[in-house]
Amino acid sequence: MEEPKHDDPHSRVVPIRSLGAGHRSRILAHLLALDEQDRYLRFGYSANDEQIHRYVDHLDFERDDIFGIFNRRLELIAMAHLAFIPNEPGTPAGGEFGVSVLKKARGRGYGTRLFERAVMHARNEGVELMFIHALSENTAMIKIARNAGATLERAGSETEAYLRLPPATLDSRVTELVEEQMSQADYLLKQQAKNFLDFLAQVQEIRRGAVEARSKSGR
Numbered sequence: 469m470e471e472p473k474h475d476d477p478h479s480r481v482v483p484i485r486s487l488g489a490g491h492r493s494r495i496l497a498h499l500l501a502l503d504e505q506d507r508y509l510r511f512g513y514s515a516n517d518e519q520i521h522r523y524v525d526h527l528d529f530e531r532d533d534i535f536g537i538f539n540r541r542l543e544l545i546a547m548a549h550l551a552f553i554p555n556e557p558g559t560p561a562g563g564e565f566g567v568s569v570l571k572k573a574r575g576r577g578y579g580t581r582l583f584e585r586a587v588m589h590a591r592n593e594g595v596e597l598m599f600i601h602a603l604s605e606n607t608a609m610i611k612i613a614r615n616a617g618a619t620l621e622r623a624g625s626e627t628e629a630y631l632r633l634p635p636a637t638l639d640s641r642v643t644e645l646v647e648e649q650m651s652q653a654d655y656l657l658k659q660q661a662k663n664f665l666d667f668l669a670q671v672q673e674i675r676r677g678a679v680e681a682r683s684k685s686g687r
Contacts, residue, residue, distance in 0.1 A: 485651035
């Protein structure tokens with residue numbers, strides 16, 4: 469008898485969309501939801517709320533790129549920051565990758581998916597080297613880099629990883645365009661669904677209030 473096939477969450481299509489300044493509040497909510505240990509691994513220090521506010525306020529959406537994964541309630545459950553590194557003449561263009569995933573959304577390969585999305589975009593932008601700077605205890609991040617074939621160099625409590633990227637191709641450019649359009653369509657559908665559910669909740673609240681009012685009046 470053929471064994472039943474189990475659904476592999478890593479094989480699912482995961483809509484990942486680029487984020488702009490209009491998503492700043494959702495980015496802030498996502499990072500504030502990280503606990504102390506997760507903030508330490510993400511930033512390299514135990515960032516407090518004020519420092520996270522400052523980080524989000526200074527995000528430059530014109531220079532860097534931010535990517536995110538949303539759930540059905542439009543909660544940003546995973547996000548990546550691709551920071552482009554200014555390069556001197558004669559040196560290869562570089563980018564630095566950072567990622568965070570809420571605890572409830574882990575085990576689904578979101579960190580890897582975000583890295584792959586960032587790598588594809590970086591290639592299409594002419595980046596030749598992708599860097600990951602992580603604490604050596606950040607095993608999840610180091611695993612992502614190692615699985616991608618990056619070169620890892622450990623220095624005490626920190627690990628530096630770098631991955632040489634191939635040049636952009638027609639396929640990489642078309643793939644990024646298609647994935648971005650798909651993710652935006654997915655976001656719009658989720659937004660419409662959320663608005664409809666919020667509307668139903670308001671109607672139910674109004675009805676509940678009317679029933680309670682009639683009950684108090686004895687009608």
